[in-house]
Amino acid sequence: MAAMAMGLVASHDYGEALTKSILFYEGQRSGKLPPTQRITWRKDSALRDGFEIGVDLVGGYYDAGDNVKFTFPMAFSITMLAWSVLEFGQSLGTDLQHSLKAIQWGTDYLLKATSIPGFVFAQVGDPYGDHNCWERPEDMDTPRTPYAVSKEFPGSEVSAEIAAALAASSMVFRPINRGYSARLLKRARMVFEFADKYRGSYNDSLGPWACPFYCDYSGYQDELVWGAAWLLRATKAPYYRNYVLANIQNLDKSSSFAEFGWDTKHAGINVLVSRLIKSQTPKPFITNADKFVCSVLPESPTVSVSYSPGGLLIKPGGSNLQHATALSFLLLVYSRPLSKDSRVIHCGNVVATPARLLQVARSQVDYILGSNPLNMSYMVGYGKKFPERIHHRGSSLPSITLHPQHIDCTGGATYFYTNNPNPNLLTGAVVGGPDIKDSYADSRADFAHSEPTTYINAPLVGLLAYFKSH
Numbered sequence: 483m484a485a486m487a488m489g490l491v492a493s494h495d496y497g498e499a500l501t502k503s504i505l506f507y508e509g510q511r512s513g514k515l516p517p518t519q520r521i522t523w524r525k526d527s528a529l530r531d532g533f534e535i536g537v538d539l540v541g542g543y544y545d546a547g548d549n550v551k552f553t554f555p556m557a558f559s560i561t562m563l564a565w566s567v568l569e570f571g572q573s574l575g576t577d578l579q580h581s582l583k584a585i586q587w588g589t590d591y592l593l594k595a596t597s598i599p600g601f602v603f604a605q606v607g608d609p610y611g612d613h614n615c616w617e618r619p620e621d622m623d624t625p626r627t628p629y630a631v632s633k634e635f636p637g638s639e640v641s642a643e644i645a646a647a648l649a650a651s652s653m654v655f656r657p658i659n660r661g662y663s664a665r666l667l668k669r670a671r672m673v674f675e676f677a678d679k680y681r682g683s684y685n686d687s688l689g690p691w692a693c694p695f696y697c698d699y700s701g702y703q704d705e706l707v708w709g710a711a712w713l714l715r716a717t718k719a720p721y722y723r724n725y726v727l728a729n730i731q732n733l734d735k736s737s738s739f740a741e742f743g744w745d746t747k748h749a750g751i752n753v754l755v756s757r758l759i760k761s762q763t764p765k766p767f768i769t770n771a772d773k774f775v776c777s778v779l780p781e782s783p784t785v786s787v788s789y790s791p792g793g794l795l796i797k798p799g800g801s802n803l804q805h806a807t808a809l810s811f812l813l814l815v816y817s818r819p820l821s822k823d824s825r826v827i828h829c830g831n832v833v834a835t836p837a838r839l840l841q842v843a844r845s846q847v848d849y850i851l852g853s854n855p856l857n858m859s860y861m862v863g864y865g866k867k868f869p870e871r872i873h874h875r876g877s878s879l880p881s882i883t884l885h886p887q888h889i890d891c892t893g894g895a896t897y898f899y900t901n902n903p904n905p906n907l908l909t910g911a912v913v914g915g916p917d918i919k920d921s922y923a924d925s926r927a928d929f930a931h932s933e934p935t936t937y938i939n940a941p942l943v944g945l946l947a948y949f950k951s952h
Contacts, residue, residue: 542591566944637684
């Protein structure tokens with residue numbers, strides 16, 4: 483695998499990339515923007531979300547290049563930002579404050595989305611109306627319909643992911659703002675209880691709107707265990723420890739131990755819990771976390787991901803860099819207890835050292851930043867060459883400052899189809915990335931490769947913080 487080592491040659495400014503990867507979240511903000519807003523071509527948007535039903539649902543993040551607020555991937559992005567800060571906060575330096583603001587922009591919204599007992603708001607905005615228009619968020623005139631799960635129409639996956647995000651974030655804020663931290667934790671417990679007591683998938687009730695965009699393909703059992711695991715880390719309460727141990731066998735026994743992302747939490751659960759529950763025999767979490775490592779390392783006989791000729795980790799489906807960042811983050815986090823215990827992992831006849839886990843994680847980060855066959859960075863605004871035609875409404879349409887007149891649903895089409903670069907730099911955005919042959923079209927229409935998302939960047943924040951200081 484000589485190609486895998488390629489990314490280790492070039493030196494990258496991880497500090498600059500880190501700053502930009504966090505700045506990206508300011509470009510995804512929905513609601514009333516603060517005076518400290520640094521991506522200034524973005525303005526206030528969706529200021530009446532929820533008002534039609536008498537609930538304040540203003541704020542939060544647009545998930546990607548559209549103007550819908552999907553709570554499931556948004557909550558996962560916040561969980562991962564919080565995990566990044568919990569693990570590598572000491573390496574964030576001046577970016578710590580911006581990371582906290584990025585997390586709080588999300589948690590403030592999650593508190594609003596869970597403010598009415600017995601309801602959890604899973605989405606704001608009709609996705610079909612939104613996706614049929616190429617419109618700036620500031621101009622939106624498509625239906626801002628709120629969609630909720632409830633006791634009668636449960637959504638355990640979205641509710642438990644919110645619980646995970648709030649619990650993880652409560653630990654981030656504990657040393658800084660005890661009152662806010664306590665509020666997050668109290669809500670996390672409440673929302674988790676709701677998710678567990680009224681079990682069911684939001685696909686069944688909200689499928690016509692959540693699918694195919696953020697359909698839950700892996701069931702809700704993994705989110706329940708994931709939410710409980712974060713509550714265990716936040717509270718140390720025996721209830722959550724017992725819950726994790728009792729429910730872990732409900733998880734699909736197939737190859738899901740190798741999966742981790744906004745939909746499937748298995749590998750993340752095993753890496754997280756392997757450090758929380760150590761006295762258990764047998765040790766299913768450590769066994770499965772080891773199996774996960776063996777499923778990712780290119781030289782492992784049980785590798786279940788593909789690698790491009792240039793060394794990029796590839797999984798089927800769109801937005802591939804979400805896998806490269808999330809799985810690399812887990813390798814990095816898991817390498818730490820391995821180092822501490824002087825332990826190696828045996829993948830058949832291949833021995834995986836903690837240093838090897840770090841090397842693979844770093845090769846993915848370096849590939850994203852430009853150590854690849856095209857010598858291009860997949861982070862907007864980083865490096866000499868980066869994506870210029872990203873699939874992102876706000877970035878591709880002229881800013882309100884330059885074009886204050888309303889641009890309607892179809893008025894944006896000319897900006898979508900033009901070959902010109904996007905006029906507004908969404909600094910720090912990481913796109914879906916190249917294909918399995920390392921090629922990249924840089925085409926707005928090719929959303930599977932050219933669209934940035936909040937959950938591609940979230941694990942990358944932790945990776946960049948670590949490599950900046952190591």
